[in-house]
Structure formats: C-alpha cells, structure tokens
Amino acid sequence: MAKILVAEDERDIRDLIAFTLRFAGHEVVTVENGAEVVEQAPLVMPDLIMMDVRMPRMTGYEACTALKQDPRVANIPVVFLSAKGQEAEIQTGLELGAAEYLLKPFMPNELTERVDQLLARKSG
Secondary structure, three states: OOEEEEEOOOHHHHHHHHHHHHHOOOEEEEEOOHHHHHHHHHHHOOOEEEEEOOOOOOOHHHHHHHHHOOOOOOOOOEEEEEOOOOHHHHHHHHHOOOOEEEEOOOOHHHHHHHHHHHHHHHHO
C-alpha cells in the first residue's frame, strides 16, 4: 500500500481517481489545485504525486517545478494527468522531472497498473 497525493481540479475526475486507487489498496489524499499540492506534499510525504496539468492558482508544471526545488519532496515521483495529447506538452512535463504522463480518459485498471509499476520502480 502506498500513500498517493492527487491534485485535480475537476471533482468527478478527482473522485474517480481516488476511488480507483483506494480500491487498489492505496491511501489517497486529494487536493484541488497546484498551490495545494505544493503545500500538502511536505506534510503528507506521499510515495507518489499525481496531478493534472491545467489547474487554477498554479499549473501542474509550476507545481512540479516547485516540488523539485524542495529537498524534502524532490525525490517523490510525479505523474501528470492531461487530456491534451500534444507531444510538446508531454515533453515539457518530462523535462520538468515528471516520472510519467497519463492521458485522460484512462481506464481504472490502466491507472492502477501504471501506479503499481511506478511504485515498484521507486522501491526497486
């Protein structure tokens, strides 16, 4: 079981991700925007951070940059969620230090598989 911090501004998607990950046995903490993920990450100390790219107050990219500059949480893998499939956006996310990029919509089993792979990579 892992602790996963999820930042997603659309409630339905946030609830679906949280439900899916909890059903797979993970502990999930949810926030609504990039600023909250930067505030909560050092308090929650998650094993993985999943966040939408486009959010109010602070984008996923800005939040990722801030997280990578904080030595307490810099090593936590970040996964971007985005409905935008442009290669340039994916490249930007990976250049900022993201471990993975998941395109919405995704199937619940695809989400849990990718999360499990990332967590195995982190612990291995």
